[in-house]
Amino acid sequence: MNRNVAVVGAGSMGTAMAVLLSKNGNNVSLWSPMKDEINMLKANREHVTRLPGVKVPDSVEFTTDIEHAVKNAEVVVLAVPSQTTRQNCKTLAGLISKDTVVVTCSKGIEDVSCKLLSEIMQEELPNNNIAVLSGPSHAEEIGRDIPTTVVAASENLEVAKFLQDLFMTANFRVYTNTDVxxxxxxxxxxxxxxxxxxxxxxxxxxxxxxxxxxxxxxxxxxxxxxxxxxxxxxxxxxxxxxxxxxxxxxxxxxxxxxxxxxxxxxxxxxxxxxxxxxxxxxxxxxxxxxxxxxxxxxxxxxxxxxxxxxxxxxxxxxxxxxxxxxxxxxx
Missing domain, CATH: 1.10.1040.10 (N-(1-d-carboxylethyl)-l-norvaline Dehydrogenase; domain 2)
Structure with missing residues (x-):
């Protein structure tokens, strides 16, 4: 499978996801709003503060331009602090097509509204298929290709299966679930x-x-x-x-x-x-x-x-x- 994937958030998990998805044959853009972070990634091909020792493949593109990152993306992976999920989805709403699958790796509940991140995503991106990727998965180990198992969850089982195929490798096993x-x-x-x-x-x-x-x-x-x-x-x-x-x-x-x-x-x-x-x-x-x-x-x-x-x-x-x-x- 060769898909266009944008990873929003270049911290430890975002970087690990970019490495995983790129090694799995996908075209990956990794976005951060912080110019210093992107410059550091470009210079080292490594997140030296958040994920030291994990080299990012040359095929991964780094950018501070969110519009460029998600252009033509078939999948957007949100790897951002949970309390910024709503604002990031508001930004994405005007940039992605209704066919883009949006999956979050973040784990939290919105402070003010007490809503789950999937609920926020549905509110801000009502025309997109929404999913959650979760499980016992430290970025430090994903990046080093240590055997890991997670769950792709979506109310639409076909979307969950699509993500299962997108992420799954010999050392990253993905199960499906419709219980978001x-x-x-x-x-x-x-x-x-x-x-x-x-x-x-x-x-x-x-x-x-x-x-x-x-x-x-x-x-x-x-x-x-x-x-x-x-x-x-x-x-x-x-x-x-x-x-x-x-x-x-x-x-x-x-x-x-x-x-x-x-x-x-x-x-x-x-x-x-x-x-x-x-x-x-x-x-x-x-x-x-x-x-x-x-x-x-x-x-x-x-x-x-x-x-x-x-x-x-x-x-x-x-x-x-x-x-x-x-x-x-x-x-």
Whole structure:
């Protein structure tokens, strides 16, 4: 398959996607609004700050001109911070044809509206086929061709299959799913739990604590997902449990790294400054907390994360409150 693909966003994931898609025989343009970033990519054929050591094939074109990047694109891959999804889609609306498939690799929930990224994409690009690519997939490993499995989700199964063919390689296995809500929520909400897993590490707690956070975390992710119309089975798959495992346990995870710093006593802003990359779990916690309240869904870990991040609660008190909640049956 030889398709014209534009990757919007030249951070670690955008660069990794450009490398993958180019090696898979596609014509790829990689766009960033930052001239310094594009000049660095042109000079080094490598994102030296976000994805060091991963060479970008000579066939990938770098540009700061969004109109040029998406001209004739059959597929646009959004690899941008989740809170910029709406603005990027507004820009794309006047530039792409209705036949262009738009797929997001971002994982989050819009802060103000509490809407999923796929919902925003549908609002701003109502005539285009919309999809989500998600799963346990650190850019650092995709770029190095380390075996990875993900899910292409679209309400239109044929679109999901089209993307499966576009992305799939010997070391990048793609499954399909039509449960866009479940796939997207799993990817967004696991960042909150990973942030909490990092806080646990920073506090000096052990594997028992992390296992509890991950297990009870997927339980509350599933509760909210089902309440919003997702399929419970999706949360047992790659974009639920799978993505949760990789994000809670890996130092590639910027959410976990930020959490470790918070657990060690740094302020949220100090942690964000030190990680120096977008930490989606922070931005996602507030809308997730609001959705849980609105839908009457119990999400105690998310609630405590909200208190730590936005109300200044001491993480040790948050752990104490979680551990001394009223007795429950597991099921």
């Amino acid at each position: 809500i479940g796939v997207e929520l799993g990817g967004a909400l696991k960042n909150i739990i990973a942030l909490c897993a990092g806080i646990s590490d920073g506090l000096g707690f052990g594997d028992n604590t992390k296992a509890a956070l991950m297990t009870r975390g997927i339980a509350e992710i599933s509760r909210l997902g089902v309440a919003m119309g997702g399929n419970a089975d999706t949360f047992s798959g790659l974009t639920g449990v799978g993505d949760l495992i990789v994000t809670c346990t890996s130092m590639h995870s910027r959410n976990r790294r930020a959490g470790i710093l918070i657990g060690q006593g740094k302020s949220v802003q100090e942690a964000l400054d030190e990680v120096n990359m977008v930490v989606e779990g922070v931005a996602t916690t507030k809308p997730a907390y609001e959705l849980a309240k609105k839908l009457g869904v119990s999400m105690p870990i998310t609630s405590e994360a909200y208190s730590i991040l936005f109300e200044g609660k001491d993480p040790r008190y948050a752990v104490g409150d979680l551990m001394t909640r009223d007795k429950k049956t597991e099921m």
